[in-house]
Amino acid sequence: MAAGTVAVAAGSASGAAAPACTVDYRIQNQWNGGFGANVTVTNNGSPVTAWTLEWVYAGDQKITQGWNATVSQTGKAVTAQNVSYNGNLGTGGSASFGFNASNSGENAVPAAFKLNGVTCNGGTDPGPGPTDPPGKRVDNPYAGAKTYVNPEWSAKAAAEPGGAAVANQPTAVWLDRIAAVKGSATTMGLRAHLDEALKQKGTGELTVQLVVYNLPGRDCSALASNGELGPTEIGRYKSEYIDPLAAILADPKYAGLRIVTMVEIDSLPNLVTNTTPRPTVTPACDVMKANGNYQKGVGYALNKLGDVPNVYNYVDAGHHGWLGWDDNFTASAEMFKEAATSEGATLADVHGFIVNTANFSALKEDHFAIGDSVNGTSVRQSKWVDWNRYTDELSYAQAMRAKAVTLGFDPNIGMLIDTSRNGWGGTARPAGPGPKTSVDTYVDGGRYDRRIHLGNWCNQSGAGLGERPTTAPAAGIDAYVWAKPPGESDGGSKEIPNDEGKGFDRMCDPTYTGNPRNGHSMSGSLPNAPLAGKWFSAQFQELLKNAHPAL
Known part of the structure; x- marks a missing residue:
């Protein structure tokens, strides 16, 4: 069990009847005077609405704040x-919600829970419960689970001054070329990561968490x-x-893992906007x-x-500074559907979408x-x-989720938001709105995002670590992640010869004066x-310095 995690495990003694409901209550993080928790309730009885x-x-x-449920408190009860979108619980169905709370003393797990008046499993914390049966997907793959800490990234972070503060955070493994699946003498391949x-x-x-990222003609609008x-x-x-990757993931040895795939970053939106x-x-x-x-590749993947059975596909859906305009938003959602019904794929193969991957919004x-x-x-x-x-x-992620549902995607799809570099803390973080001299002074004076232009994307100066990875933080959001x-x-600030097909993009050059996509502004990138x-x-030191919440 991860440090700071408390669980009430599901299940019953061998041979005993299964409880009518099971509850997984986990403290995600604690701080002086408070804590955050995630709760997953599973209905083992007749369906309820x-x-x-x-x-x-x-x-x-x-309780001070809740999400994905209406949480109230009277005394200690x-x-x-x-809420409107998660009331239906079929037999075996689960729902997850989260909350923040204050406390100053002992923070014991509640002794018992009742679902619609029926007592669920309770008692003291017995430690981690049994794993979900292989082949059974859960509604939210992050609920009630730890998330893999990549030892290669963790070692690099820990070696940096101050890096130990975040070196234990889970990050995604990027499979950005064929060789990355197999690995090498100096880098871990997919099997090595899954074994770890x-x-x-x-x-x-x-x-x-795996980033599937190797389409033909990848990133047609960004050379880096x-x-x-x-x-x-x-x-x-x-x-x-894809075939070797899928074969490894299908190995029964790994059937007990929940494997989230973040499918082809920055691909489909390019077909709409560029x-x-x-x-x-x-x-x-x-x-x-x-x-x-692009459509064929995403559909095939x-x-x-x-x-x-234990893979959860999340398709990349850009970010609000790319697809938030009227003429981009719906066209992109329709493009996602087109790809998700190509090459034998169906909408049921999509568990959700991820936004802001590798971006700073x-x-x-x-x-x-x-x-x-x-x-x-x-x-x-x-x-x-x-x-x-x-x-x-x-707001963009929640709106894109709603739009996808109207196009036929499962109403239970969830969103992921990459918060690895969008904290924008430090001394430049505004404490309040800008002056109402004009609409520009109002917005520019109050915005957290301190980029020169919303279209800047490469190694941004002033950026900071954002929200730490968190499960079910808001309505419709499965998790905040560090993708x-x-x-x-x-990308390199100058041209760097390589055998990975990566080019030199002037948006990574701090002396670049821009193009129409960023309003002919300076790139804002680090040298x-x-x-x-x-x-x-x-860049890592910049992110530590400007982290919000602060480290």
């Missing part, structure tokens, strides 16, 4: 009721992250990359739109990986909202927002950056 979970605290715990994950798992649940496969090499993508007839056409993206290999802007106006001028007309429908990643391992470069994916100590 609404639920109420009750428990009584022994100490002075007081707590009641959590479903089994060790970290112990007798509880553990989630492993181009890949090894040419635009027409869809056959190699299938036979040399192709003819858009004003920011990139010829390489027109090529990929014409040959259809979803189909093959979705056949593995603020999680939530508190000092201005999309409905605000200054002297009669809408915030949408400010230079920063520029008619976008969203001001931050949380982009902090300290790994987005002396190495090749994409390589360790960048200066």
